[in-house]
Amino acid sequence: MALDQTQGNGPLPRQIPFIIANEAAERFSFYGMRNILTPFLISTLLLFVPLADRTSEAKHVFHTFVIGVYFFPLLGGFLADRFFGKYNTIFWLSLVYVAGHACLAIFEDNLTGFYFGLFLIALGAGGIKPLVSAFVGDQFDQTNKNRAKVVYDAFYWSINFGSFFASLLMPLFLKNYGPSVAFGIPGLLMALALLIFWLGNKKYVHVPPAPPSPDSLTRVARTALLARKPGQGRPGLVVAVLGVVGAVAALAMSFSWGFVISACTALVLLLAFGGIGTGMQLERARGHHPDEAVEGVRAVLRILIVFALVTPFWSLFDQKASTWIVQANAMTSPVLDLFGWEFQVLPAQMQALNPLLVMLLIPFNNVAVFPLLRAIGIEPTALRRMTAGIALSGAAWLVIGWIQVSMDGGTPMSILWQLAPYALLTMAEVLVSATGLEFAYSQAPQSMKGSIMSFWTLAVTVGNLWVLIVNSSVKNEAVMGHIASSGLSSIAFQMFFFAGFALLTALVFALYARRYKMVDNYRSGTDASSYGTLPQGAKS
Template sequence: MSQPTTTASSGRMPRQIPYIIANEGCERFSFYGMRNILTPFLISTLLLFLPESERTGEAKHVFHTFVIGVYFFPLLGGWLADRFFGKYNTVFWLSLVYCAGHACLALFEDNVKGFYLGLGLIALGSGGIKPLVSSFVGDQFDQTNKGKAKIVFDAFYWIINFGSFFASLLMPLFLKNYGPAVAFGIPGVMMFIATMVFWSGKKKYVHVPPSAPNPHSFSRVARTALATNGAGRTVAMVGLFGALASLLMSPQWGFVIAACTALVLLLGFVGAGISMQLERARGLHPDEAVDGVRAVLRILVVFALVTPFWSLFDQKASTWVVQANSMITTFSVFGNEFTLLPAQMQALNPLLVMLLIPFNNLVLFPLLQKIGITPTPLRRMTAGIAFSALSWLVIGTIQVSMDAGTPTSMAWQILPYALLTMGEVLVSATGLEFAYSQAPASMKGAIMALWSLAVTVGNLWVLVVNAAVKNDAVLGTIASSGVSVIAFQMYFFAAFALLAAIAFGLYAKRYKMVDHYRSIEGAKAPAAVKV
């Protein structure tokens, strides 16, 4: 007997989703709460044993080492979940490690080794679960209700910014008024609440089991492709030796640039080599396995083209704050004057995210549909990169005006913040959905980890550009252009992102979307829940 066909949008919203969304909001509050006060705490308290002239440099070193760990450990978390423990178990146990890290920060406020241990545990916990929670959201959907996944991914991104907004406003005040034990303890309590909320939904979740040992896995197909001599194998070896050479340059370049460059060389050259020789694996592995590897390599190209966006986005916490330091920070609204600190402008970003996500879903996207333009994921991401380029064109023009001696209010940064945040919503929130939907079932955790890793690569471009402008020849070229170094960099990054948007759009036209949402029988469904 035939069964009625159920469309992707007719299924109901999974009832377990609120547990995951609440967990994410609390976890993001805990993470941004401790991260936003880390540098000032290091300078003012923990590193007092150093000469004053060295504290700022050491604080930056500690901070960036911590961030590197946060964005590298997703590879470990994705691998553990995909191969051994599954997403739920990996997230739960690493969340307990995360809680232990917060406890160390609160308990060892005056002990360097204990505090650094806490940072290491948080990097492991936060980074390890980073690619898994969002992909765990996707696991709760199947072919009957996958149309509702976009709504949930947007809500997921909205709650991230909700937590970030209040953490950015409140935690510096707690550090100032109540001290580091309280200021670091509150994020720890929030992370414990996040873990308990996540655990309480255990019996309601869909649990996709880890992949069994597979003789036709991604890594084995890739090894087969490169097992024989050929141009692809040579290209892969170039990447390997290039990565080793990059690591050897650590004393000259610094560890951050050297390690990130090594990673880019490995991913780029080895991936290209595998692609060149992938057909050699056909026959030794099923066509489905070979085509799956090809799909992953195509996804990595998309991720690579997104990295320039992260170059621009993450500088709102550095380059844009530096600009704001030279602006007029007193505002007059309806006759009332108030003053903002330059760093407080960053709270505008999560606030705008919370406004723009519902605006796009309720107003902009339906309007585009009515006029015959379908806002597909790749179209949204192309537009998002272009919006980021436009924001930097505006911020660069503001800088040129300031360099000419024009007194400028910090309120002028509202426009570039709005443009950059629109870009963030179109790229980052969409990217979570895209990455999950395009990843083969056995690679979902790892693919989400590589999406997080794109942030690291994006920051590499910033480090390279900042190092380049210290070169005398480059400085001479900038001087002949008639603009300041900071304005030149702003226009450079605007052009960089614009070229990336064009390249992304061209590649998107050739990209064939696939559907890797699970089938209804593809996972262990939750037990029935009484209404």
């Protein structure tokens, strides 16, 4: 037993089932409402919008909501890391989450009330998103860290278990019982998720928030940017200032771009140019801060490059709930016979394929694909898996683009043709998303677990930002003229554009992955004993 623990194969923490069950119920609630959002907007809430513009407006609302969901992790990670700890932040934001679901069910025919509910869900779901996965990692240390990969797979499996039933059932509830019931059921599941999470409180390892540090990432970065070196300028500071100027310019464009696009673009410019500038002058922080603090910032900057290169994947993945549903609406839907039960697949129900395939592919990869790769001398490292996943997402969009071209040419296409791209995109998701959770936690310095996990989810925000930018760009007359000259419809052109975007990124990601050096930032066994479970009433 001692040898197993030394090798990281100690026993599984007994509190893990509470977190897994909580995640399954919470994901049912989230995907239950998310997967019927686009069809509800098109068929009910946006009837005041001209028919020709309704689909585009529904996509805009959907991706704006998703941007919010993956933007608020920054707030959740900050509150948890600096003030309240992960458990308390998850608990209180989950109450906000439940209130948001209630608004959707109550204000089904009120635009302001419904959008306020979406805001509350974005705040609650986004705020807890990086913390739950980081909270899973907190339950492990060096004695059982090898069990973490299995649990992260189970964690991701539970996400898709909830998502599968939500994707299958909620479109039926929306069709047969109306939006109040269809949006109310996910609210009840979120309340159940909160109850399950609370029941495990006394069993959890509660890692306290890090106290304010003079050697935090932002302070080290500020020192690096402002420090002078005899005989040299401050090129990194110039780059960072350019990012600030660009951010201000982006915010000034909010009247034409919209606030969400402008604010997210401004944030991306600040992070990108600030990170590049800090990296250029990081060595100047030595002597002002301990070497481990400087190296910690270097590690974070390297991680953020990986996250940035994953953003094109998310721009493709999240459109399965918008662009792919719009395509499915124009396809034929055959009546299927399953053990004597005849049914017709609704367009929104096609999304149930994604979580179903995830539940099959995760164990299939672990039992068959990865052992086979190791047998032929190829180790499926985290970065190799993510490279393959980004490339597969591009392949999925090549297929979905071919389907669209066939439809544009007048060929009737069955909704079942979407099976192939769903399979490719789901394998991509397993290789990128499930792996990314494990990668983000293992590479993050101990004091920044919540914040780094929030940067991982911020990649989804940026991915959806690309969608909004492209969606807005194709309304430009010059762009429309270029698309027309290609012989493709606007939607088909966008599909092939996103496919090329992902394939090019996969190549760049592979090149960067060859230079990336993995680190191990799991807690030591002595850390586990010192954290323990905080006394009742203690700050956590």
